[in-house]
Amino acid sequence: MTQKMKMAATVEKTLKGLQTEVQSTNKMAISVDCVIFGFDENTLKVLLIRSDLKKYKGKWTLLGDLVKPDEDLDAAAYRVLKQRTGMKDVYLEQVKTFGEVGRHPAGRVVTVAYCSLINIQNHQLQILDNEIHWHSVDSLKDKELGFDHERIFDTCYRWLQKRVQEHPLGFNLLPKKFSLRELQNLYEAILSKKLDRRNFRKKFFSMDFLVDTGEEERDVPHRPGKLYKFDFEKYEKKKKVWGGIDF
Amino acid sequence: MTQKMKMAATVEKTLKGLQTEVQSTNKMAISVDCVIFGFDENTLKVLLIRSDLKKYKGKWTLLGDLVKPDEDLDAAAYRVLKQRTGMKDVYLEQVKTFGEVGRHPAGRVVTVAYCSLINIQNHQLQILDNEIHWHSVDSLKDKELGFDHERIFDTCYRWLQKRVQEHPLGFNLLPKKFSLRELQNLYEAILSKKLDRRNFRKKFFSMDFLVDTGEEERDVPHRPGKLYKFDFEKYEKKKKVWGGIDF
DNA sequence: AAATAATGTGTGTAATTTACACATTCTAAA
DNA sequence: TTTAGAATGTGTAAATTACACACATTATTT
Numbered sequence: 001m002t003q004k005m006k007m008a009a010t011v012e013k014t015l016k017g018l019q020t021e022v023q024s025t026n027k028m029a030i031s032v033d034c035v036i037f038g039f040d041e042n043t044l045k046v047l048l049i050r051s052d053l054k055k056y057k058g059k060w061t062l063l064g065d066l067v068k069p070d071e072d073l074d075a076a077a078y079r080v081l082k083q084r085t086g087m088k089d090v091y092l093e094q095v096k097t098f099g100e101v102g103r104h105p106a107g108r109v110v111t112v113a114y115c116s117l118i119n120i121q122n123h124q125l126q127i128l129d130n131e132i133h134w135h136s137v138d139s140l141k142d143k144e145l146g147f148d149h150e151r152i153f154d155t156c157y158r159w160l161q162k163r164v165q166e167h168p169l170g171f172n173l174l175p176k177k178f179s180l181r182e183l184q185n186l187y188e189a190i191l192s193k194k195l196d197r198r199n200f201r202k203k204f205f206s207m208d209f210l211v212d213t214g215e216e217e218r219d220v221p222h223r224p225g226k227l228y229k230f231d232f233e234k235y236e237k238k239k240k241v242w243g244g245i246d247f
Numbered sequence: 248m249t250q251k252m253k254m255a256a257t258v259e260k261t262l263k264g265l266q267t268e269v270q271s272t273n274k275m276a277i278s279v280d281c282v283i284f285g286f287d288e289n290t291l292k293v294l295l296i297r298s299d300l301k302k303y304k305g306k307w308t309l310l311g312d313l314v315k316p317d318e319d320l321d322a323a324a325y326r327v328l329k330q331r332t333g334m335k336d337v338y339l340e341q342v343k344t345f346g347e348v349g350r351h352p353a354g355r356v357v358t359v360a361y362c363s364l365i366n367i368q369n370h371q372l373q374i375l376d377n378e379i380h381w382h383s384v385d386s387l388k389d390k391e392l393g394f395d396h397e398r399i400f401d402t403c404y405r406w407l408q409k410r411v412q413e414h415p416l417g418f419n420l421l422p423k424k425f426s427l428r429e430l431q432n433l434y435e436a437i438l439s440k441k442l443d444r445r446n447f448r449k450k451f452f453s454m455d456f457l458v459d460t461g462e463e464e465r466d467v468p469h470r471p472g473k474l475y476k477f478d479f480e481k482y483e484k485k486k487k488v489w490g491g492i493d494f
Numbered sequence: 495a496a497a498t499a500a501t502g503t504g505t506g507t508a509a510t511t512t513a514c515a516c517a518t519t520c521t522a523a524a
Numbered sequence: 525t526t527t528a529g530a531a532t533g534t535g536t537a538a539a540t541t542a543c544a545c546a547c548a549t550t551a552t553t554t
Binding site: 073 | 272274316320345347405494
Binding site: 426427428444445448449467468469470471472473 | 529530531532533534535
């Protein structure tokens, strides 16, 4: 028996153990999986890691981890984000829970899917693990993800598409200062369709969350656009006044 | 590095995505809790059971149960419904998962909240357990629910209020044949506000899911209204054409 | 200096939502 | 039998919102 085989055997034993243990006790493993969106080069991207798990070796998967016994679900999701990207204070929201019996090869694992939006240009962003890469959302059509992560991703992506039309979440994906063209590019990328420049502008100004910084774009080969920042405080206040917009 | 350590490292890597140390303490109980809505006497109601758990003895709680090791989440929710109401083929949808560490006195229990709509007049409905009762949603304001079920209920109720404005789910709460007045009463109860009779009528007819049964109300002390039924098939077809309306 | 390619600001039209009025049909009381 | 009452059924006009589209402005590039 080679070294490698022994290791493989140990791995399988561990996985089996997990399975029997879960089944015998009526308890099960719970994980969080984060769909982490970013926006770069006018492209919507998602952060994925190459799986090491035998069955899905080499396949791309979402970033996730088991929830610890003394850890809240949200906290687990934030922990994954912090560990994997170095960022905290990021936008994060629970989307849906996936718990089909056969969804994980290691046994019963119920996973809570979270959606996260981060700014790729943020200097705090640190992707240390070289098995972790950004993938354009478009390119995922041609990739096969591990586990049921394709379905989870689809769910979260559709969730995002709907969500950004009800709440101005997109700002979480942009740098502090941005031009209206950048904002529109973002929305076009998320919604995967062209928008009318003038109506888009009108709509966002009418929301009244954009603050003119007085600055302008630089080093662009055309008339520079004004740079704006998003008034997060104003938005939070309005959200409270609106009351239960979300459920 | 010892042999054992190497193996451990491999296991760890293999379970990447899961937590580093695979131990039984990493597993927890998972339950489903169903917010079962009904509509009777022009009032929106919810089905609750008196808790027998020591800490919440006598308090009203949602209907729920632990998820079995070989049972899908949705299946568990359907099982609860069948066991508690005798009904199957009911409307059911996952809403949100609650997993705070201290939410259950018996230890770590993560619960997946489901929202269900049933027709109280349905002859299949059988509430056998005499600890289970219908409560008007309004009256819940003055009741203290067990566990964190107040929060779960609030979430599901707000979810419902938003949901019925995007999808005609209300029909699941009504008998097969109903008048437009009954339908409006239902929506007014759910949304907790008065609606204009004529605009309401216009809106629903324009949706084109109402089928005239040719029958009329009977034994009403005024001009009888026409009775309609909901075209579930047509709705399902349209939903497919719409594509990903929900996330 | 002219051509080019963005930004910035409207304006008019269609579609949807909202507000509101009147005739019809049945019950129940006089 | 007649009449008052109450709810059903059908429209129509105003107001708001979404959509389509045009033109002047400001910078860069040739």
